[in-house]
Amino acid sequence: xxxxxxxxxxxxxxxxxxxxxxxxxxxxxxxxxxxxxxxxxxxxxxxxxxxxxxxxxxxxxxxxxxxxxxxxxxxxxxxxxxxxxxxxxxxxxxxxxxxxxxxxxxxxxxxxxxxxxxxxxxxxxxxxxxxxxxxxxxxxxxxxxxxxxxxxxxxxxxxxxxxxxxxxxxxxxxxxxxxxxxxxxxxxxxxxxxxxxxxxxxxxxxxxxxxxxxxxxxxxxxxxxxxxxxxxxxxxxxxxxxxxxxxxxxxxxxxxxxxxxxxxxxxxxxxxxxxxxxxxxxxxxxxxxxxxxxxxxxxxxxxxxxxxxxxxxxxxxxxxx
Ligand code: SF4
Ligand code: SF4
Numbered sequence: 553x554x555x556x557x558x559x560x561x562x563x564x565x566x567x568x569x570x571x572x573x574x575x576x577x578x579x580x581x582x583x584x585x586x587x588x589x590x591x592x593x594x595x596x597x598x599x600x601x602x603x604x605x606x607x608x609x610x611x612x613x614x615x616x617x618x619x620x621x622x623x624x625x626x627x628x629x630x631x632x633x634x635x636x637x638x639x640x641x642x643x644x645x646x647x648x649x650x651x652x653x654x655x656x657x658x659x660x661x662x663x664x665x666x667x668x669x670x671x672x673x674x675x676x677x678x679x680x681x682x683x684x685x686x687x688x689x690x691x692x693x694x695x696x697x698x699x700x701x702x703x704x705x706x707x708x709x710x711x712x713x714x715x716x717x718x719x720x721x722x723x724x725x726x727x728x729x730x731x732x733x734x735x736x737x738x739x740x741x742x743x744x745x746x747x748x749x750x751x752x753x754x755x756x757x758x759x760x761x762x763x764x765x766x767x768x769x770x771x772x773x774x775x776x777x778x779x780x781x782x783x784x785x786x787x788x789x790x791x792x793x794x795x796x797x798x799x800x801x802x803x804x805x806x807x808x809x810x811x812x813x814x815x816x817x818x819x820x821x822x823x824x825x826x827x828x829x830x831x832x833x834x835x836x837x838x839x840x841x842x843x844x845x846x847x848x849x850x851x852x853x854x855x856x857x858x859x860x861x862x863x864x865x866x867x868x869x870x871x872x873x
Pocket of ligand 2: 801802803804817818819820848849850851853854
């Protein structure tokens with residue numbers, strides 16, 4: 553497969569090639585206990601796609617081939633906690649001394665049947681990236697609805713009691729995204745503000761704040777279309793294009809894997825059903841060499857990663873550079 557990137561983004565960035573793949577982001581499925589209005593994957597409680605155990609076993613096989621050089625696994629969803637095999641996967645990853653990160657919406661940690669999950673994750677030294685788009689209740693209600701805010705704070709209190717949020721590992725990072733079609737503020741400044749407000753209002757601590765840009769895809773795109781703001785938002789991202797972010801893009805040293813084992817450059821390309829361009833597109837054909845020099849499939853949604861200080865699942869690119 554040799555797909556050219558003819559989008560406006562492709563014309564500005566030129567062809568992008570990956571570096572050595574060191575991390576796999578594993579999407580356990582679109583099943584989620586929430587239906588947030590900014591979700592790029594349109595995850596929901598009604599979604600049925602979840603990763604079965606045989607696909608998870610293929611990930612372990614890839615890790616066991618040491619020449620693949622995979623050092624860390626980033627587990628996402630949906631709400632990955634709702635996958636019935638998530639603990640079995642984490643246990644096997646920890647046995648292999650993998651650096652494991654789990655992305656949580658916090659509320660899923662309090663779902664029936666998950667009462668001891670937080671303790672389990674702490675015991676396994678699993679790092680957490682917990683989405684909390686704002687420290688103010690009213691803003692979370694708009695993005696996530698219902699009683700999500702109270703439950704998020706309750707989950708954070710439980711995590712702090714366990715030892716998450718100290719300066720030591722495992723880490724408890726919070727994830728911020730703007731509440732509308734605008735670019736996020738500076739990550740360091742927002743982190744200081746969050747740290748102050750979270751302590752003052754709720755007595756809570758966390759490790760780092762990761763600042764993400766809303767991507768113009770999925771449910772957030774639908775919302776922009778309904779509000780008539782899609783073109784303005786795309787223009788904003790394009791005008792804020794920062795070429796300096798290209799070398800830090802997360803697609804350059806990681807691959808994403810969907811619940812059916814297919815490989816993508818990132819979770820956004822997964823959401824858009826743009827599979828990887830490196831021969832075999834399934835985890836069973838994982839070829840570290842081919843993946844580490846692959847041609848990255850880009851599109852105009854990629855302006856979301858390059859705008860301003862840049863954005864990735866690990867937060868602002870400026871801060872990581
Ligand atoms: S943004 Fe996260 S928590 Fe919200 S619906 Fe999507 S996957 Fe679920
Ligand atoms: S959306 Fe971002 S991470 Fe994904 S391919 Fe585009 S630039 Fe890379």
